[in-house]
Amino acid sequence: MYRLEKLLNADEKVLWSGKPVRKAFILPVLVSIPFGFIFLGFAIFWMGAAASSGAPNEFSLFGLLFVLIGIGIAFGPFLFQLLRYRNTEYMITDKRIVTQTGAIGLDTRFVDFEKVQEVYVQIGVLDRLFGTGSVYAMTAGFSGFAPRGGYGYGGYGGFGFNRPSLAALKEPYEVQKLLQEAIEQSKKTKTEL
Incomplete structure (x- = not known):
């Protein structure tokens, strides 16, 4: 997670960081x-x-x-x-979601909380086998048509409505809860200002 931490603003606090579960990310x-x-x-x-x-x-x-x-x-x-697994990292700060992935180059995405409209968990058939799941954040202005897996993951194919994705996580509901709480806290802080 060192690479992502270097990209954060001075006033940002890391709430969670992680990588996908290797087997669940690669074996499909x-x-x-x-x-x-x-x-x-x-x-x-x-x-x-x-x-x-x-x-x-x-x-x-x-x-x-x-x-x-x-x-x-x-x-x-x-x-x-x-190769993508080696470069895939996820981070949730008190202000945004940060994902990074790439086989050769790096694709780093920053999604501010005020753009997130919905957060949900998806657990597919293979996720059940591996005990994993994916957390998806729908953002404002997103057309809803993108390759499944969004920013951090190639997925199992097909198309879905996801942006960004924190895929193949061991505790997806815990991460979703933490993300939802961080978004609510961020909204509360902005309204108090």
Whole structure:
């Protein structure tokens, strides 16, 4: 959390910080492995058939491209998500939500509490297996159509209404409660001024 703390304002106080649960964050993308191996199997079969039929060597070499694509389908998403996990951090301060993620570069988002309209928890099928869940904050002015997982997480696919997301958390209801209380306290403080 050291990277995020360096980005805070001097008057900000960290209320919570954390990372996603590694297994819950990474393992859902393993669903691509069987598809990659199926693609890889067809490519190897095609290369073997081309070689045994007496076709020119270029046909076999052309199949090598599809072997590489199959390897990419099988292992690419896993490696990408592993790199994203390493760079994914979440923080709630007394003023805003801060999320950071990225496989190679970093995407850091700052969402002030006054923009948050709704906070909710989502626990999917895989979350039940891992004992995790995700906390989502809907913001003012958000159109409601974004890749599932929002800022911090690739998710399991599909589309949803989330901005930002604190995904694959061990205690999502505790984090949601803390976030909701921080938002209420922030509103109360602003009305007193």
